[in-house]
Amino acid sequence: MDFAFDARTEELRARLLAFMDEHVYPAEQVAHEQRARLSSPWENPPVVEELKAQARRQGLWNLFLPDAEYGAGLTNLQYAPLAEITGRSPQLAPTATNCAAPDTGNMEVLAQFGDERQKKQWLEPLLAGEIRSAFAMTEPDVASSDATNITTHIRREGDEYVISGRKWYISGAMHPDCKIFIVMGKTDPDGPDIRRQQSMVLVPRDTPGVTVKRAMQVFGYEDHYHGGHAEVVFDEARVPVSNLIGEEGGGFAIAQARLGPGRIHHCMRLIGMAERAIELMCRRAVSREAFGKALAQQGVVQNWIADARVAVEQLRLLVLKTAWMMDTVGNRGAHTEIQAIKIATPRTVVGILDRAIQLHGAGGVSQDFPLAELYAGARTLMLADGPDEVHQRSLARREIKKYL
Incomplete structure (x- = not known):
């Protein structure tokens, strides 16, 4: 190896x-x-x-x-x-x-x-960094941890789809360069297969009937750098049928294909956040004194730093193994590992950031250090891309199934 x-x-x-x-x-x-x-x-x-x-x-x-x-x-x-x-x-x-x-x-x-037209119109400017985009899936009126609950309706009228619904925490939607939404809704709400009821359509931001209502805060932060997280209302917004991504009924499968890489990308970046927290902890510990000696000489501080280092090394190995499995057996074959890192990484990094904030005292919750904002972002990832409990439920079922 x-x-x-x-x-x-x-x-x-x-x-x-x-x-x-x-x-x-x-x-x-x-x-x-x-x-x-x-x-x-x-x-x-x-x-x-x-x-x-x-x-x-x-x-x-x-x-x-x-x-x-x-x-x-x-x-x-x-x-x-x-x-x-x-x-x-x-x-x-x-x-x-x-x-x-x-x-x-x-x-x-x-x-x-x-398709080729969609790639030309939207993918190419995104690849060039000329525009931004948003993914509209989560809804405030249902438990969005179960994606089959979504209520946004996409009905076909002739050569158009008509979209009606309310979404929130739509990342990037506040950014002035956000030009396109990928919207998930139900084209067949009464279909027998609950995972074939959903479809995804491309909805330009300037489409009549699309209203970006407000920015949603995250622990008091508005996350300006990522274009914010918005509440968006779709009120009889009309787009051409050619704006359908893939096929009708394929929205749930596309969402799963999208979220697999997204989950591991978040976990990769979280490890970097934890490394920065450890660096800040060490710098603080050697530069401050309390009760007659450097913080770095305090046993509890040494324990925090040692535990953080061990945890990060463990997480990194698990994330790298998951990445290797995605490359060799595909996202489906790495399903258990993807869920494992999604469960383990945010909660562990939140703990490391919490200790780093504690070590910095009042400075830790201030704008003078990045720790409070990093904490808010890491804590949010215990909800984003599926709450921890949903992944625990699925992973446990897969483990138990081996013994039935």
């Missing part, structure tokens, strides 16, 4: 680490200052566009997409350590490299299921 990264991964890691040191970390404070002067809080600070241009010049662009026709052509195993690096600055680095959700998942959907 070889734990070394291959030559291409090592080369990209070196370039990406240098990009982070030379451009991304110095830009964090610049972006914060520039955002305060923007006319809209949802616009990208100018430094973000500079980072995107720099990343593209350096070939650090669309690293997430395994299809070499559209992306870097990396395997999941090759991309994992790169996503970890960008996770150290989740507000800037994923966007700078065009590897930010929800655009990544939407590009994967269009690349895999879109």
Whole structure:
């Protein structure tokens, strides 16, 4: 068993680490200052566009997409350590490299299921970083942890689909460059197979009947860097039938294909967040004194740091194994491992960030350190892409089935 990264991964890691040191970390404070002067809080600070241009010049662009026709052509195993690096600055680095959700998942959907017209109109500008997109699935009026519950209705009238429904926490929808929604709704609400009732359609943001009502906060944060999370109402919004992605009734299967890679990408970046937290903990511990000695000499602080290191090493191995399995046996074959990392990674990283905040005292909950915002993002991932309990339920059933 070889734990070394291959030559291409090592080369990209070196370039990406240098990009982070030379451009991304110095830009964090610049972006914060520039955002305060923007006319809209949802616009990208100018430094973000500079980072995107720099990343593209350096070939650090669309690293997430395994299809070499559209992306870097990396395997999941090759991309994992790169996503970890960008996770150290989740507000800037994923966007700078065009590897930010929800655009990544939407590009994967269009690349895999879109027709040539859809790819030309929407995938190409997304790949170029010229527009943003949103994925409209979650609804406030039903338990969206069960995707078969969605109530948004998509009915056909002649050569058009008419969409009516209410969605919320639609990531990216507040961004002024968000031009297209992938909307999941029911085209056959009374169909006998509950997993064949749903379809996905492309709905341009400027379609009459589409209203972005408000930005949803996440633990008080509006997540400006990712284009916010919006409540969106579709009131008899009409689009051509040609805007259907794949086939009628295929929405649930497309959603599952989309969420598999998305879950592992989140876990990869979470490990980077945990690594940054450990670094901040160590720097704080050696620079502060309490009760006559450095925090680094306090036994409880040493325990926190040691436990964090052990946990991160465990998570990384599990995520890399999952990436390898996705590459070798496919997403379906790696189903158990994908669920395992989705359960283990957010909750573990939340614990590490919580200790890091505690070690920083009042500074830990302030805007002077990234920890509070990282905590909010990590805690949200215990809900996003399926709550932990849904994955636990499914994983347990698969384990028990072996003994029936």
